[in-house]
Amino acid sequence: MTSLPFRCTACGEERLVDERERGRTAYCHACGGAIEVPESLAFPEPAQIRAVKKFGLRLDTVLLLSLYTGLLPVSAACWWFAGRAIGRAEEAGLPVERQLRFTWMMSIVVTVGHALIWTVVLAAVWR
Numbered sequence: 001m002t003s004l005p006f007r008c009t010a011c012g013e014e015r016l017v018d019e020r021e022r023g024r025t026a027y028c029h030a031c032g033g034a035i036e037v038p039e040s041l042a043f044p045e046p047a048q049i050r051a052v053k054k055f056g057l058r059l060d061t062v063l064l065l066s067l068y069t070g071l072l073p074v075s076a077a078c079w080w081f082a083g084r085a086i087g088r089a090e091e092a093g094l095p096v097e098r099q100l101r102f103t104w105m106m107s108i109v110v111t112v113g114h115a116l117i118w119t120v121v122l123a124a125v126w127r
């Protein structure tokens, strides 16, 4: 059984409308006004809710996501700084150190990897 928040048109108070009340008249808890619950009101599937709850409550997921959110700007900054350093060296006709090129390439891999992981995670949560 799922429920959705529904706003009373008379007083603006919000109450949860049960799936059983679909197509029926519910009454506002605040003012007692009638709330017509449309038959077409789309309730989320229980499986969908469980997935979001499970995702939201797991500490390891939260820690992993915070790690990713922290690392993404760092790897993007490495990409930018290393790229600029290589560009300046090449402009000046100086040799570019292998480590610098490696750092630049790895930061691109890590940044793109993070972006892909984020796309997959966000697509899974807000499908």
Ligand SMILES: [Zn+2]
Pocket (backbone or CB within 6 Å): 008, 009, 010, 011, 012, 013, 028, 029, 030, 031, 032, 033
């Ligand atoms: Zn009301």
